[in-house]
Amino acid sequence: MLLWVLLGLLVLLAVGACVFRDLLYVAISLALASAVLAGLLFHYGANIAGVFELSVCAGLITVLFVSTVSMTKDSDQGKETRMGRGFIPLFLLVFIGLDIFIVRWLAGALPEIVPGAGSGSFQDIFWTLRSADILGQVVLILAGVFGISALFRLKAKEKKHE
C-alpha cells in the first residue's frame, strides 16, 4: 500500500514540476519528487542510489535551482508560454506510458544485480563508503554558486548602478 502511495505521490509531484508556472514551486515540487523517489529506492534496498537521489537531486540541485530563481525572479522572468499548460501534461502521459513499457522490458532483460551490492546503513554508505563523493558534492555546490554569480555579474552591477 505504502508503495502505491509513494508512486502516486511521485507522479503527482513530477506533474507539478512540469505544470507550475512559478519557478520556485517547480523547484520545490521537483525536490519533493526526488525525496519520494529516494524513499522508493530505499524501499527496494538500493541504498546507495537512495543516498545520492536524496543528497544530490533533492539537496544540491534544489539549492542551485532556488538560488537561480531568487537571482532572476525580479528581473526578466518573462511570462511562460501558455503551451505548457496543455502540451506538457500530454507529453508527460505519453512519457509515463513509454516509461512503463521500457521498465517492463528492462526488468526482463537485465541480469540480477550481484548479491550484497549496495548494502549497508545510510551512515555507512554516506560517511564511510562514499565519503569521496561528499567532497565532490561540496565543490559541486561551490561551482554552482560561483557559476551563477559569474553569469549574473553584469546584472548585479547594473542593479548597483541603478
Added chain:
Amino acid sequence: MESFIGWILLVPPVAVLLMPWASRLGRWAANTLAVVAAGLPLYFTLRLIPAVGGGLEYELFGARFALDSVSLLFLVVVNAVAFACMIYATSYVSHLGGRGKFFALLLIMVFGLNAMLLTRDLFSLYLFLEVASIASYVLVAFGLEHDGIESAVKYLLLSSVATSMVLIGIMLVYMNAGTLEFASLAAALEGTGGPVPGMLLLAAALFIAGFGLKAAVMPFHAWLPDAHPSAPAPISAMLSGVVIKVAGVYALARIFFGILPEIGEVRTVFLVLGTISMIAGAVLAYFQRDFKRILAYSSISQIGYILLGLGLGNLLGLIGALFHVFNHALFKSLLFLNSGAVQYRLGTRDIEQMGGLENRMPVTAATSVFGTLSIAGIPPFNGFWSKLFIIMGALAAGQTAVATLAILVSVFTLGYFLIIQRKVFFGHLNEKWRDIREAPAVMSLAVILLAATCLLTGVFFHSVTSGIVEPAAVILLGGN
C-alpha cells in the same frame, strides 16, 4: 610524502573559499592567491615524481585516494598548464571583469581534474568529471557574449549526453560486478576465457561514446570547434590542453587498460577512430579562417594521434600516446594563449585581417613559431619525439599504412600552421595594426614559460619519457 596527495586536492578548494575575501582586498590579493593556489599543486606533483614507485595511497576525510604513474603523468600535465594559464589570466581577465569568480571557477576545474586522476572509484570519477565540467561550461560563457553563451549551451547539452552514457555504462558495470572500486572491478570482471557478457560490451560502447565525446574524437567532436574558440583564451588553453585529455583520454585508458582489458576489439575501435580524427581534424583545420577555430580542429587531429597510439596497444604506441598527451598539452596551450594575446590586442580572430605582427608582437610571434614547430613534429621540439614513438609503434604493430598516414598528416599540419604564421605574424603589416603593442608582460611570461618547456622537453626527451611516461605506459600494459 603521501600527504602531498591531500595538499594537491585541498589547496584549490580552500583558495576558492578564500577568493571572495581576497577579491575584496584588491586585485593583487586575488592574483596572488590564484597563482599560489595553482602553483602549489604543481609543486607537490613534481615532488611526488621520485616517490611514486609502485603507487601511493592517502586518506582524506575518510575517502581513499591513490596515485600511480598514470595519474602522476596526467597530474603534471593538468597542473603545469593550469599554472601557466593562471599567470596569463591575471592580466587577461582584466577586460572581462569578475576576476575573483573567474579564478574560483578555474580552480574548481583544476580540483575536479586532479580529483578525477586521484580517485580509484568509477562513480567518483564520474562525479569529479561533472565538477570540472560544470566549471568549464560557465567559463566558456564567461565573456557573456552571444557566441560564448551559445557555445556553452551546446557544450553543456552534448556533454550531458556524454555523461548520461557514462552513467548508464557505470550502472551496467555495477550490475555485473557489484563494486565500483577499480582494483575490485578488474578482479570481478576478469575474463574466464569465454565471450564477454553482452551487458559489458554495451557498457564498453557507452564508455567509448561518452568519453569519446568528452575527448572530442570524431564523430563525437561537434561541440569542440564552437566551445574552444568562444571561451576566454586561458580557458581554451585548459580545455584543449588538459580537459579533453583527462575527461576523455585518461578515462578511456583507465577503463580499457585497467578495468575491461579483455575486450580486445576496443583497440581496433581506437585505431579506426584515431586515424579518422587525425586526418579529418587536420583537413577541417586547413579550411578555417578563425585563428582559434583552426587550433580547435587541430586539437581533434592531435587527439587522433593519441587515440591511435592507445589503439596500437604496444609499449612504443603507449609511450607515444602518453608522451603526446604531455606534449600536446604544452604546445596547444601555448598556441591558444598566443591566439588570445593576438585577439586581446587586435580584437579579431580572423587571420585574413592580420599580417606582419612579428615586429609589433615579437614575443607572441617567436613563441608561436615554437608552438608550430612542436605541433608539426619538427626536431628537436617535443612533438617530434612523441609522434616518432607513435609511428614506430605502428610499424612494430605491422600497421604500415597507419604509420604512413601519421607522417603525411604531420607534414600537412606543418603546412597549415606555416600558413597561419605567414598570415598572422609575417608578410606586410596591415595598416590597421600600426599602433599595436606586444601583449602585457605577464601574459608574455606565461607563453615564454610554455615555449621554453616545449623546447627543453624535446631536447631532454629521454628524461621525460624514462621519468614519467614509460612507467605510466608499463602500468597500462599491466605491469607495475
